[in-house]
Amino acid sequence: MTExxxxxLLPPFVAIGLALLTRQVYLALFAGIWLGFFLLxxxxxxxxxxxxxxxxxxxxxxxxxxxxxxxxxxxxxxxxTLERSGAVSGFVHFLERIRWVTNGVxxxxxxxxxxxxxxxxxxxxxxxxxxxxxxxxxxxRIAREKLAYIIDSTSxxxxxxxxxxxxxxxNLGLLDGLGVDDPLKVLLASIPLNLYAITAVALTAxxxxxxxxxxxxxxAEARTSSGDVDGLSTTxxxxxxxxxxxxxxxxxxxxxxxxxxxxxxxxxxxxxxxGDGKIFEGSGSTSVLWASLTALATVSxxxxxxxxxxxxxxxxxxxxxxGRMLPLAIILVxxxxxxxxxxxxxxxxxxxxxxxDSIPVGLLPVVIFLVSGVIAFSVGSSWGTFSIMLPxxxxxxxxxxxxxxxxVAAVLSGGIFGDHSSPISDTxxxxxxxxxxxxxxxxxxxxxxALQAGAISxxxxxxxxxxxx
Numbered sequence: 001m002t003e004x005x006x007x008x009l010l011p012p013f014v015a016i017g018l019a020l021l022t023r024q025v026y027l028a029l030f031a032g033i034w035l036g037f038f039l040l041x042x043x044x045x046x047x048x049x050x051x052x053x054x055x056x057x058x059x060x061x062x063x064x065x066x067x068x069x070x071x072x073x074x075x076x077x078x079x080x081t082l083e084r085s086g087a088v089s090g091f092v093h094f095l096e097r098i099r100w101v102t103n104g105v106x107x108x109x110x111x112x113x114x115x116x117x118x119x120x121x122x123x124x125x126x127x128x129x130x131x132x133x134x135x136x137x138x139x140x141r142i143a144r145e146k147l148a149y150i151i152d153s154t155s156x157x158x159x160x161x162x163x164x165x166x167x168x169x170x171n172l173g174l175l176d177g178l179g180v181d182d183p184l185k186v187l188l189a190s191i192p193l194n195l196y197a198i199t200a201v202a203l204t205a206x207x208x209x210x211x212x213x214x215x216x217x218x219x220a221e222a223r224t225s226s227g228d229v230d231g232l233s234t235t236x237x238x239x240x241x242x243x244x245x246x247x248x249x250x251x252x253x254x255x256x257x258x259x260x261x262x263x264x265x266x267x268x269x270x271x272x273x274x275g276d277g278k279i280f281e282g283s284g285s286t287s288v289l290w291a292s293l294t295a296l297a298t299v300s301x302x303x304x305x306x307x308x309x310x311x312x313x314x315x316x317x318x319x320x321x322x323g324r325m326l327p328l329a330i331i332l333v334x335x336x337x338x339x340x341x342x343x344x345x346x347x348x349x350x351x352x353x354x355x356x357d358s359i360p361v362g363l364l365p366v367v368i369f370l371v372s373g374v375i376a377f378s379v380g381s382s383w384g385t386f387s388i389m390l391p392x393x394x395x396x397x398x399x400x401x402x403x404x405x406x407x408v409a410a411v412l413s414g415g416i417f418g419d420h421s422s423p424i425s426d427t428x429x430x431x432x433x434x435x436x437x438x439x440x441x442x443x444x445x446x447x448x449x450a451l452q453a454g455a456i457s458x459x460x461x462x463x464x465x466x467x468x469x
Contacts, residue, residue: 008345011036012378015338015424025439029334029424030056036341056337064283065336069329071289075123076325077318078259078296079131084317085303087255091132094253104140107133108208111147115154116201118264119162122155123430128260129154130434137435138229143220145445146213148435152446153204156382156416156427157197163187169271169282170383171390171412178394186405193409193464195457196369196417203453214448220441249308259299266291325433335424339379343388347378361400362466365410368393369461372414373421373454380424382415389415406468413457421450 015032022028030052037055038048059065082088101107111133118125129151137147159167168187175183192198206212213221270290271282296318303309309317359367368389376385389411397404419425423443432439 005350007039008342008347008350009378010039011338011345012342012347012380012424016378016422025331025424025429026334029331029338032338033334033341036338036345040341040344052337052341055341056333059333059336059340065333067286067289068336069333071292072123072325072329073322074289074292074296075127076323077321078292078299079127080321080324081296081299081303081314081317082131082256082259084249085255085299085306085308086249086251087253087259087299088131088135090251090253091256093251101136104137104142105208105211107136107140107142108146108150110136111150112154112204112208115151116158118260119158122159122167122427125155125158126151126427126431126434128263130431130436132256134434134436141225141227141229143217143224143445144229144435144437145217145220145441148431148437148442149217149446149449150204150208151434152420152428152431152442153200153449155431156419157200160194160197160412160416161191161201163191169275169279171386173281174386174390175394175408178391180394180404186408189405190409190412193406194413194416195409195460195464196413196420196453199453199456199460200416200420200450203449203456207449214452216441216445216448220445250306252302252306255299255302255306258302259295262298263291263295266294331424331426331429335380335426335429338424339381339384342379343384347375361469363462364396364400364469365406365465366458366461368396368407368410369414369417369458372411373418376415376418376425377422378418380419380422380426380428382419382425385415385418386411400469402469406464410461413461417450417454417457421447421454 011032014035015028018024018028018031033055034049034052037043037051038045041048041051043051060069101110111129114129114132115125118128130147133147133151134144137144156167163171172183172187175186180186267287268279270287272279273282274286275282300314300318303314304311372385372389375388376382379385390408393407393411394404397407419427422428423440428443428446429439432442435442
């Protein structure tokens with residue numbers, strides 16, 4: 001396939017449609033990959049199947065993607081080790097002792113605050129916030145779908161608003177490669193104009209403060225308040241074994257605070273190391289992997305010192321945790337493969353090319369925002385969207401003689417908007433797992449919020465376009 005056409009849209013939309021209709025995410029993603037290779041090479045039905053399998057395996061041949069997959073398994077080991085070490089119940093007991101989380105509203109605020117504070121990596125944010133908050137949500141009968149929405153809405157958006165992480169390093173690398181003068185200044189200047197990230201975080205706070213539950217979320221809250229947590233009978237979250245801990249292990253808040261602190265500090269440290277002293281030039285995939293390994297080592301050493309587990313028990317815990325994340329790792333590989341074949345087909349370029357030259361200059365920011373959102377929704381990757389749209393938006397700004405800041409903000413906002421709404425986004429998937437809710441239910445309950453934040457952001461970009469251009 002050499003010419004761009006509407007056919008390039010089929011693989012991502014087939015994957016999304018099948019995922020929503022059948023709830024079989026693995027098969028839906030692979031169907032999209034298979035169709036993509038069928039269109040890409042023009043080979044037969046079965047030869048394209050072999051090409052699709054090779055395309056999936058090729059993802060693991062890429063060192064950066066392989067590190068992300070390995071990070072997924074390591075963070076699974078880290079989370080289960082935290083649970084078994086008494087960390088989560090210790091942290092919950094600490095909150096009870098200070099009498100701060102005493103009701104469902106404060107449990108929601110805690111999840112929101114954890115999402116704000118832990119800005120080192122979007123998946124780490126949702127995993128930590130989900131692990132800490134889920135027992136409290138169950139105890140106070142707040143829907144796990146609400147937890148998934150809160151942690152999803154304070155992960156990628158916060159990572160963009162506080163870009164001292166791999167997100168910042170990735171986008172700085174793109175801006176620098178596109179010849180932008182002083183890319184750090186441009187990225188920082190785009191933060192106040194990143195309307196979707198700001199609106200998503202603010203709307204989440206409003207939702208907590210006003211108990212705002214549109215559409216499917218209201219049904220999820222009603223179900224949970226009646227005692228049905230994720231379709232199961234409610235258990236008493238105050239029991240010690242709810243966290244999967246052994247009866248002899250003493251709950252210790254230290255086992256939560258110290259490893260998470262190490263996790264937070266290790267990420268910028270490894271960015272600095274891999275960037276040879278320049279934090280924004282570091283390797284995001286390498287840094288997040290080593291940060292998670294360092295955090296896992298920290299909690300493991302604490303458990304051994306406290307004699308909570310033997311080394312044999314600890315190693316089995318690591319494997320169990322990694323095993324829990326294996327389904328996610330498979331979905332990540334499939335999503336990356338779908339993104340790769342969509343990129344090869346020119347899906348992003350085709351969607352961007354639909355934007356004609358006759359669009360008024362003042363409307364360009366909102367068009368860039370919406371196109372970025374469609375691409376991110378289709379491929380399930382905000383980073384992939386950034387890499388497609390920034391090379392288009394920056395030259396447009398240059399051709400107009402305009403400051404690229406607003407165009408950068410529109411791309412970044414749109415990428416997060418589409419990623420936040422997409423059922424094949426890794427952050428959306430991780431949020432479902434961390435909150436312990438069914439993935440499609442998380443997508444259904446979150447979508448009304450995302451669309452509202454997207455509409456507010458679109459209106460904002462219209463106003464900024466006419467004010468600044």
